[in-house]
Amino acid sequence: xPKTIKEINERIAKGKAVVLTAEEIIDLVEExxxxxxxEEVDVVTTGTFGPMCSSGAYINIGHAKPRIKLxxxxxxxxxxxxxxxLAAADLYIGAAxxxxxxxxxxxxxxxxxxxxxxxxxxxxxxEDIRLVATAYGTDCYPRKKLETWINIKDLNxxxxxxxRNAYQNYNCAVxxxxxxxxxxMGVLKPxxxxxxxxxxxxxxxxxxxxxxxxxxxxxxxxxGGAQGYVVWHGTQxxxxxxxxxxxxxxxxxxxxxxxxxxxxxxxKWLVGASLQGYGATLTVGIGIPIxxxxxxxxxxxxxxxxxxxxxxxxxxxxxxxxxxxSLGKVSYAQLKTGSITVDGKEVxxxxxxxxxxxxxxxxxxxxxxxxxxxxxxxxLAGLPGPDSGYAFTSLPERPIE
Amino acid sequence: MTxxxxxxxxxxxxxxxxxxxxxxxxxxxxxxxxxxxxxxxxEGLLVLEISGTSxxxxxxxxxxxxxxxxxxxxxxxxxxxxxxxxxxxxxxxxCPSGALALDRETMMVLFDNEKCIACELCIKACxxxxxxxxx
Numbered sequence: 001x002p003k004t005i006k007e008i009n010e011r012i013a014k015g016k017a018v019v020l021t022a023e024e025i026i027d028l029v030e031e032x033x034x035x036x037x038x039e040e041v042d043v044v045t046t047g048t049f050g051p052m053c054s055s056g057a058y059i060n061i062g063h064a065k066p067r068i069k070l071x072x073x074x075x076x077x078x079x080x081x082x083x084x085x086l087a088a089a090d091l092y093i094g095a096a097x098x099x100x101x102x103x104x105x106x107x108x109x110x111x112x113x114x115x116x117x118x119x120x121x122x123x124x125x126x127e128d129i130r131l132v133a134t135a136y137g138t139d140c141y142p143r144k145k146l147e148t149w150i151n152i153k154d155l156n157x158x159x160x161x162x163x164r165n166a167y168q169n170y171n172c173a174v175x176x177x178x179x180x181x182x183x184x185m186g187v188l189k190p191x192x193x194x195x196x197x198x199x200x201x202x203x204x205x206x207x208x209x210x211x212x213x214x215x216x217x218x219x220x221x222x223x224g225g226a227q228g229y230v231v232w233h234g235t236q237x238x239x240x241x242x243x244x245x246x247x248x249x250x251x252x253x254x255x256x257x258x259x260x261x262x263x264x265x266x267x268k269w270l271v272g273a274s275l276q277g278y279g280a281t282l283t284v285g286i287g288i289p290i291x292x293x294x295x296x297x298x299x300x301x302x303x304x305x306x307x308x309x310x311x312x313x314x315x316x317x318x319x320x321x322x323x324x325x326s327l328g329k330v331s332y333a334q335l336k337t338g339s340i341t342v343d344g345k346e347v348x349x350x351x352x353x354x355x356x357x358x359x360x361x362x363x364x365x366x367x368x369x370x371x372x373x374x375x376x377x378x379x380l381a382g383l384p385g386p387d388s389g390y391a392f393t394s395l396p397e398r399p400i401e
Numbered sequence: 402m403t404x405x406x407x408x409x410x411x412x413x414x415x416x417x418x419x420x421x422x423x424x425x426x427x428x429x430x431x432x433x434x435x436x437x438x439x440x441x442x443x444e445g446l447l448v449l450e451i452s453g454t455s456x457x458x459x460x461x462x463x464x465x466x467x468x469x470x471x472x473x474x475x476x477x478x479x480x481x482x483x484x485x486x487x488x489x490x491x492x493x494x495x496c497p498s499g500a501l502a503l504d505r506e507t508m509m510v511l512f513d514n515e516k517c518i519a520c521e522l523c524i525k526a527c528x529x530x531x532x533x534x535x536x
Binding site for chain 1: 494503509
């Protein structure tokens with residue numbers, strides 16, 4: 001008997017909804033079968049907590065007296081350059097931003113100890129942030145300099161707005177060269193010395209909704225410890241990649257653009273990260289609820305690590321040079337054992353995405369829904385699906401003569 | 402037989418004395434150098450694993466203290482900030498001694514500082530900088 005989101009919300013409001021995490025649904029489906037499980041369960045919660053580089057926040061600092069137009073000038077927050085090309089008092093902080101005097105990779109591999117991601121974490125943690133701005137001055141905005149402490153509690157708005165998060169599946173990165181390399185997938189030792197992956201697998205939001213049947217624009221989610229929303233498909237959304245019989249992509253595919261009130265979020269779920277030799281970023285906690293409207297949706301949420309596969313990609317040559325082809329595929333179940341076999345060699349594995357934190361997020365979201373604090377939303381529009389023709393293309397470079 | 406992992410700090414005046422060889426000759430201790438360098442203040446820093454009878458270990462350590470070498474157990478030196486650790490597991494593959502390992506049931510990162518050789522590889526590998534050096 002199919003359900004509607006409205007019916008599920010009525011049960012949530014009464015505190016009667018049956019909510020399981022994406023791990024728990026696996027056992028229930030095995031025990032009771034798909035139809036029975038789909039009938040009993042209202043919502044399955046997912047979670048992921050990993051470095052998501054295409055993240056950032058916009059803030060409005062309020063108007064100084066006399067007024068200053070930050071737009072078109074330069075603004076720094078804790079020495080991190082903020083994007084100041086949005087009117088007078090709006091700024092955007094990108095997770096990958098670095099202080100002008102950061103040595104970057106001049107002494108390779110750089111440490112990237114403090115970047116935009118760390119700044120966002122400090123802002124959310126309620127720490128005072130040092131703002132230094134210069135502007136060109138106008139008749140209506142005469143001031144040319146501003147130096148002040150700011151604090152999130154005094155900002156008019158502080159909004160996390162991440163253009164690309166929650167990648168649906170990701171590469172397992174290795175290094176076939178004979179030199180160590182430092183990548184956004186971590187340090188990769190030569191000669192297939194290690195393999196790093198980055199997905200929560202069976203807990204990961206879009207691996208539980210592979211065809212975007214329930215997640216769409218307007219879906220309310222767990223974002224950084226508060227309630228947020230899916231606002232668009234993410235950049236580089238690539239729904240048309242090869243998929244397995246279960247509908248799950250065999251390569252990085254769908255992505256989400258997400259937004260939420262930074263003032264409500266918690267520093268625990270937005271953590272600055274430094275990737276040696278690569279850069280600074282933000283580790284973001286996201287959890288998406290999936291309404292179990294029918295048995296088909298239930299089946300997708302019961303997907304197991306052994307049925308989810310990551311492509312093994314060489315990051316010494318194939319990835320940087322955009323050469324197609326992988327070194328094979330490997331299941332998340334195998335990745336989680338700590339060792340995989342590539343070209344006949346046993347390779348130790350590690351994850352950039354935290355599975356225990358993904359589990360914690362799915363549990364928190366489950367608690368919110370059970371207590372009636374979090375109602376599900378009907379998507380306003382769907383995300384481009386596998387048959388939409390929507391695809392991620394590389395840059396058609398046209399050299400400038 | 403016991404073995405201990407220790408951090409030794411040599412003041413500049415002791416740098417030219419063959420103190421570690423005394424541990425071998427006088428106290429019949431075996432040693433394995435885990436790390437050695439001279440700091441900018443010309444203080445020598447040596448991380449050793451010594452092994453011998455427990456009596457010899459004790460007498461050797463007393464000797465080091467008498468000549469003016471500061472001695473500290475190694476396990477105090479690499480510390481994990483549990484508030485910062487997200488248990489991603491990235492440190493596990495760079496740890497050469499197995500001090501950092503994943504509990505495959507819970508997928509939590511376990512840190513056994515008895516096994517730690519203070520190589521410091523985890524410090525830069527950790528994205529959230531949860532591993533700290535406290536020399």
